[in-house]
Amino acid sequence: MTSIAGSLGLISGGAAGEIPPKAARLVEIAHSNAARLVRLINDILDIEKIEAGRMQFDLRPLALAPLLEAAQHQTAGFAGEYGVKVDIEPVGAGFAVLADEDRLMQVITNLLSNAIKFSRRGEVVTIRVTPLDRRYRISVIDRGEGIPEAFRSRIFGKFAQADASDSRQKGGTGLGLSIVREIVVRLGGSVDFESVEGAGSIFHVDLPAAELPGISPTPSEVETQMPRDPTLPIVLHVDDDPDMLAVVSSAFDGKATIHSTPSVAEARAAIRRTRYDAAILDVGMLDGCGTDLVAPLRKRAPSLPVVLFTAQEVDGAPKDGIDLVLVKSRASLDTLVREVTDRIGSDRVNGGGGK
Known part of the structure; x- marks a missing residue:
């Protein structure tokens, strides 16, 4: 289909020589519809990958300024077709988030494309x-017609269109915002919007902050620098990926104090010092397996909730002292936070828990 759309584009551009005006108009329509079908197929494939847990996410600290400039550059030609300009307000040099570069670029360009399409010329x-x-x-932020009140509850749904004619007039597939939401959730963030009919819309994407390489504190430094709220439960998180340690800690902000470590040996020492309310463990570390920590954790607190949070495809049935298995590619951070905090609450009601 991509080759068909490309060939029609070449013919429409005169690569095969001049063609009669009526034929040229038919080729232009065919090219437009073929291009839209390619976008639709790609969007459907993306949705299927995300929902099946087959879309890979490489989380790492990303400076926002160059990424947004790249998104602006990618959509410049599209904006020009609509007579719309894209501006970036000044971004701090140290502003960075923990995300997958390609997927975050997909999110931003999707939002920019929507804003451009629904903006007035000029x-x-x-x-x-x-x-x-x-x-x-x-x-x-766009200054278009805004989103109708009746459509707002469905805006992130699949194949959602505010008007049946939108797909023809604007060329959308109705999947762009659904893809945006699914990606952002799996990046540990959230997406929302505000809109005034006749005045425009603002779409917000909130993502965990990150320190750029060279200035990032180690997990142990994070623990010593951050004052602990004594009312919050304490959760041990063991994972050999420093970026994952950072994003999980951010996800639990205000809900629990996270003690992060990339080492099974360090975790054993921490368990001897601290009585935890829950533990989040990964499987394969350089110095052992996270499941080796279940016994010492249970010795300190027999009913302590233990969640296996891993990239490995493992049997989801709880076993060997594990209360829940969550596979990173399929479970959002929101799910992880909810499951852990709910289990801590239940454990405390039943008389367990740490401290």
Whole structure:
């Protein structure tokens, strides 16, 4: 299909020589519909990959300024077709998030494409970054017609269109915002919007903040620098991926104090010092397996909730002292936070728990 769309584009551009005006119009229609079908197929494949847990995410600290500039450059030609300009408000040099570069680029370009399509000719689409508490908010602002009230509850649904004619007039597939939401959730973030009919819309993407390489504190330094709220439960997180340690710690912000370590040996020492309310373990570390920690954890607190959070495809049935198995590619951080905090609450009601 991609080759068909490309060939029609060449013919429409005159690569095969001049063609009669009526035929040229038919070729242009065919090219437009073929290109839309290619986008639809690609979007459907992306949705299927995400829902099946087959879309890979390579989480790492990303500087926002160059990424947003690249997104602006990628959509410049599209914006030009609509007579719309894309502006980026100044972004701090140290503003960085923990995300997958390709997937975050997909999110931003999807939001920019939508904003451009629904903007009036001559208008400006603005990208703004706002620092929040251990997060950064990326906002894409348009000054178009806004989103009808009746459509807002369905806006992130599959094949959602505010108007039946939108797909023809604007060329959308109705899957773009659904893909945006699915990707952002799996990056440990959230997406929301605000809109005023007749005045425009703002889409917000909130993602965990990250330190750029060279200035990132080690997990042990994080523990000593962050004052602990004594009302919060304490959760041990063992994972040999420093980026995953950072993003999980950010996800639990305000809900639990996370003690992070990439080492089974360090975790054993921490268990001797601290009585934990829950533990999140990965499977394969350089110095052992996270499941080796179940026995010492249970010795300190027999009913302590233990969640296996791993990239490996393992049997999801709880076993060997594990209360729950979550596979990283299929379980969002929201799910991890909910499952752990719910289990801590149940354990405390039943008289277990740490401290």
